[in-house]
Amino acid sequence: MVPFGGWDMPVQYTGVKAEHDAVRSRAGVFDVSHMGEFRVTGADALRFLQHLTTNDVSKLKPGRAQYNWLPGVAGGLVDDIYIYQHADGEYLLVVNASNTAKDWAHLQEHTTGFDVTLTDESDRWALLAVQGPQAESLLQPHTDVDLSTKKKNAFFPARLFDFDVWLARTGYTGEDGFEVFTDASEAETVWDKLIAIGITPAGLGARDTLRLEAGFPLYGHEFSDTIHPLSSTYTWVVKDKTHVGRGHISLEPAHRLIGLKLERVPVREGYPVKVNGQVVGHVTSGSSSPTLGHPIAMALVDSAHAGADLFEVEVRGKDHPATRMELPFYKR
Template identity: 45%
Template structure:
């Protein structure tokens, strides 16, 4: 069995009450004092996540833009320096290799931030598709540390540690060479929780210094370390997809309701033909939200039925800490669910009734600057 990897903060987590699990091959904290307390801290004050397991790939060269236009679903032609775009990388059949963020430094230099469990697969796919382009790819994952400070007080707390005016970093923008607690960092403002917040990228061996400084600066304001458990409940409430659940190598972006990030105006990109056909005809499946009317919790992969007939499966389900309701998302047959107001979820040996609800389940109360 392969030994699990450690982030620069693994020892800190263990020493500060982190309940450690192996996730995507990494030793990570799933929670500290408890999922609900950490979830609520992010919604009401701020929480901080170790996300050093994420992958970072630098794409450089005179044909970097042309390469990304072919490789990815979004359109990067109008992107400006310091901007970030969310996108998907698809196979020719339209299903998803990964979802990722693209940071533009210059027209010939971009940073791609990819999911932890997909790094090796993604880099191999990117290298394969780079053939014929004047472009170089550098996997910087093992030398880059990253934390995410999320919540209404994120800016106020982080501002205590830098002379850079963080209010000038707009939503889905970033700035490089920002000194945080004396460490040169890249700071972005995206988030994966439904709240305002920042990602801070550091050299691998400098991350703990920045982490500890933020924890100390935020202690009096209720900032808590937060684990993978509430990271999932937060993103789920906000309707943000997780690879392997709402999107995967068997699900297309259009089925997942992510058509906004698929630019069919582009002449060509990998998967375009299938996705254009799905756009025209309607995807075979669609993602719906639901709230259980009867007792139970819907877990990932549970069968979803309509009038006793299987029509799909649960992608994610929880007792929502914010809503205090048993809710979920399911990928279901689009035509069969049309007009339906309720469905059933197979929970063990019982079919539990649920009403279909609008997504996302939660919209943030704080306004990130555009």
């Protein structure tokens, strides 16, 4: 157990590799109840969210979810978030745990001129993420909804183990799966029932190796208040509309996020990245890849050097060769 975002979180249960492999081959469940949840309602709910985000919230319909960004007023991101539309004029925002207080203040600061009501429901919800190629088949006997009819980013009410929950076909592992929104008072029972049907409990360690293989950015590593978000491969999240921070988002980023493959030595956040001995950036996330069998990393490097094929990563004073790889490293 380690402190994370103001919570005590499990790094591992039986071991990172075993949990990682379970998600890639069968199904695992993550307790991500530390995430924050805000409800946005009112006649101007859509207009408010359009003003504060980069993606086109108007494309959402009730029962659908969307990945989005909260851009800062002076560059970088306040957070990257998911928006779930409950009904017309009613949305649920899921935000990163470490940013919950900051995001809440940011939203409140921009309510002037909008007919909206914001409700912090973070303590109401527990969130359990069931991820893996067998997630659907394992859950199906225990719910009243035909899961095969639900496409990616679907969001819908269901009965699960005789509990009223909301399910979302979303996740953060590169695998298929369903995130289970359940009342916090019922979470422990739902968790135990998920384990009882053969779903493997997984912790932060496996969550990190899975999302790294899938090329998913993590706030505080690949995104921050100061990192230009368009340095990532997620340029599609920015649509042509007026929104907070548009002037800064439209500037050309000075850095690019790239993938790196190493042969033997795992690298960590902050390690210098070089081209021909010259430092051109740094590692943002790195680990050994259980699926691929070698170390991988994401790195933020100068745009002028982002197209190079060969790099070096300095580890404890020694340079180790690295080859640029296209992101994601792994795709189901």
